[in-house]
Amino acid sequence: MRNLYSLNQGWTLSFPKGERETETVNLPHTWNAVDGMDGNGSYLRTTAVYTRTFKAPTQPLAGGRLYVEIPAAALKATVRINGKDAVTHEGGYSCFRADITDLCVAGDNEISIEVSNEDTPTMYPASADFTFYGGLYRGVNLISVPETHFDLDYYGGPGIMVTPKPTEDGGADFAVQAFVTNAGDDFTVQYILEDPYGWEIAGAVRPSDNTAVTLHVPEAVLWSMDEPNLYTVTARLNRRNETYDEIILNAGVRSFAVTPDGGFSINGVATPLRGVSRHQDRLYKGNALTAEDHYEDAQIIKDLGANTIRLAHYQHSQDFYDACDQLGFAVWAEIPFISVFKPGDAAHEHCRQEMKELVIQNYNHPSIMFWGISNEILIGGISQELVDRHHDLQKLVKELDPTRLTTIAHVSHTPTEGPMHHITDLESYNHYFGWYGGKIEDNGPWLDKFHAEHPDICLGVSEYGCEGIVNWHSSNPQRKDYSEEYQTLYHEHMAQVFEDRPWVWATHVWNMFDFGCAARNEGGVGGRNNKGLVTIDRKTRKESFYLYQAYWYKEPMVHIVGRRYAQRAGETIEVKVYSNQDEVTLFLNGKEIGKQQAHRIFRFEVALQPGFNTLMAITEDARDCITLEKVEKEPASYVLPEFTEHVEGVANWFQQVGSLDLDAPMEFPEGYYNVNDSLDELSHNEEAFAIVTKAVKLTTNFSIEPGVGMWDMLKKMSPKVMCEMMPDSTLGDKFLNSINAQLIKIKK
Structure with missing residues (x-):
């Protein structure tokens, strides 16, 4: 054995x-x-x-x-x-x-x-x-x-493929094939199929050199995100009265489809996919997680009410895929073909290997429904080779697994017309309008415009989000203040944008958990990407977590927003309550102050009493309570010092370039730098690079330095492309002109 x-x-x-x-x-x-x-x-x-x-x-x-x-x-x-x-x-x-x-x-x-x-x-x-x-x-x-044993050599796979398929009579066919190393005439493979309740309901025996068979099950119990029913498949390699090898796995019976106008459906039921992306690291554990860590992550996501997870940007642990099978998520699994394209046959062959390993090792997981081809691969530009490589990966995936759909995560500035479309079955965009640049309100119109212009493309949003640091608070939240309040404001808008557009086949918040990124230093927190709905140590669920609970969670919930914004000044304050119930009653210090009917977000104007105040929100089936203190002046520690520097930096930038004619058409005189030059080219001139690094820091809060951090990912980008990728409405349309006007004075 x-x-x-x-x-x-x-x-x-x-x-x-x-x-x-x-x-x-x-x-x-x-x-x-x-x-x-x-x-x-x-x-x-x-x-x-x-x-x-x-x-x-x-x-x-x-x-x-x-x-x-x-x-x-x-x-x-x-x-x-x-x-x-x-x-x-x-x-x-x-x-x-x-x-x-x-x-x-x-x-x-x-x-x-x-x-x-x-x-x-x-x-x-x-x-x-x-x-x-x-x-x-x-x-x-x-x-x-x-x-003689079940195969252990083929791309790290399990040695068996199980393909359940619903049948028109309400049953299901389980196509099963095991792969035997050193198969012999006196060896057989026995299959045993148990239903989700543990009853043996089907079986077959095949010779070890011809193992494929289909097991039919009448009245199949279907797998879905709401009811993740799992069958158990056992394959035993027998010789006479002895079992030489055995494989046991779970399988789920489901059908699914995606259409441009109808979005996602499972088992014939329209079900918009609304969920999160996930990285696999934890505070001071890095990626070295236990099985218990992985399961806890999946359970936290289930508590959110999400029904889909994009597992970025690589193959995740079998422990996590197993948890997704058991708890019920529609999973997007992808390879790390990301950000920087490496030309040449050897790099592409490695890409093919990673795709083979991803599909072969994870073929049997019912939660996985989408194979991701690449992520933001146009950051460094486009070439015919890059496009051709995507077509080859698409062909490879369909050869390995014709039962699932393929998808791609486009970087925000990927042209809406061009050769990167119509390669995969589905498409998604990574958009951060309202964070890196643009306005929150840009998101809905962009989706509507793309959908109208490309009615044959199934469109999703593979990344969206903004940083939220639980220390920072504001009664007037603004982009780049990193406050928990701005993060909630952003997600309040996005959750409604997607609820209003069920044809958007899937949306994935970036990210479920804060995660490690050594190159970052922003919002007063170094070494992290802080867009998570939960902190990297899994200890704190940010207010935005509860906003999505109000939209997605099925059990009654109510949550008063702002418990970490604990000291408040002013005659009155706005108190927001999130709930998936239709009516909320708010009490202040035991006295009812208001009852509202609303959709997910309830807003109350409250006059706090001096000192400590108790707020309680009650619905028919849930309640929540927090304590706030009324103060004369809110603590200075609530405001990120860098935010003041950013606001002042914007004013200083335009003051410094005030003598330039920013209304004039952009010019590109030969022999001089301009906004079409790559960061790599600009880095060869100290004066030109100083202008660009200051502009990048001002708009994105990223610090760029050759050879450091994400330089390899960004160096092929030009200032023009960066501004197109992250249009900054707070700086105005003249910002790119202001960069170019300075650069064209510097001789190459």
Whole structure:
């Protein structure tokens, strides 16, 4: 029989380049758990070596084989047994294995795994807006199997494919095929199918060299996000009266479709997908999470009321996919073909490998319905090669899995007309109108215009969001103040935009949780992207979390907004209440002050009494209570100092360029810099680059420096493209003119 042994304890971690001292660690582990999010602006990208000894387990059957299984090693790994190479793998997010039987000896064996999170010429991701944590962050296993066993060698897959399909008579067909290594005449594969209640309802036996069969089930119990009913499929590799190997997995029966006007439907029921994106790291754990961590993340998302998750921007843990199967989410799973395109056959072959691993390893998960081809890949520009590579990936996915739909996440400035459309089955855009630039109110009209001009494209929004820091508060929230109040204002608008447009097939908040990005330093928090609805330590659910609960959660809920904005000044204040109920009554210090009927957001004008005040909101089936203090003046600590600097910076910028004619048409004199030059080109001139870095900091709050942070991702962009990507209405239409007017005075 197959036996799995954990090798997670007692590893020695050494750094051949000497960056850190040798230490003893247990798995899962990353060496960037702290520096990947500590705000120092960089983190250790190097090669490290994990080493330990083990005794090869005894297989009772002659000819047995021993495999090492690495669920993920970031980003490149070479496994050696007793000093001899067993396997090298590029790609930091997928499972790989190696047969190490012939490399092992009796007694103690040494396993060393050399892991690197450095960039390579061919590997994705190259550069992106998140930390590339290095390490063996999903553990290491040994798998002992008989000589004849279910396949362990094909792209890290499980050795079995199960394809359930509803039938017109209300039943379902389960197409099942297992893959046997060293199949023999006296081996058979037995399939056992159990319903969601544990009853055995179907079965079949096939010869080991011809295992495909279809099992029919009458009166099938369907899987959906509201009712994630799971069947259990068992495959047993038998020889005479003995089971040599066994695989057990869950499967779900569902059908789904997406149309441009109708949006998403599951099992024939129209169901707009409304949910979040998720990164896999946690505070000072990095990406080295336990199974319990993954399940808790999925449960928090379920508590939000979301029905879909975009798992960005790479293959996630099997533990999380399992949780999605069990709790009920429509999952978008994707590869890290992101931000920076690497030309050439070798890089594309790596991309194909990552796609094969993603699909083959995760084919059986009923929660997965969409395969993501790429994300924001036009940041560095477009080429015919890039377009061709996308067509090839689309073809590959359809060959691997014709049962699911493909999709793509376009960067915001991707032209609405052009060759990047009509490649995948579905399309989505990453838009941040109302945060990086533009106005919140730009979102709905943009969607309507695209939908009218492209009635044949199924359109979604794969990213949208804004930073929210729970320290910062304002009664007059504004873009770039990083206040929790502006984040709620933004999401209040977006939630209604999407509720009014059920034809938008899926929307995914960026992001469910704050996550590590060593290159960032904004909002007073370094090393993080703080757009999450929940903090990176999972301790605090921001006010925006409850806004989406009001829109999506099915159980009665009510939530008074502003408990961290605890000290308030003014004769009256606005108190907002979120609820999925139709009517809310608000009490101040035990006295009813108002009753309202509204849709999701209830607004009350309240005159607080001096000192401490108790506010209680009550609906028919839920209640919430908070305490606020009335003060003469609100604490200065509620305001981000950088926000004042930003406002002053805007005024100073135009004051400094006041002598320029910003109404004149833009000119591009030959031999001089202009806004069409890339950041890389501009960086070769100190004066020109100083203008551009100041403009970028003013509009995005990003600091750019050659070779640092997200430089590789941004260096091919021009100021013009950046302004198109993040149009800044607060600076006016003349902002790009003002940059160009300064640059064309500088000779190349």
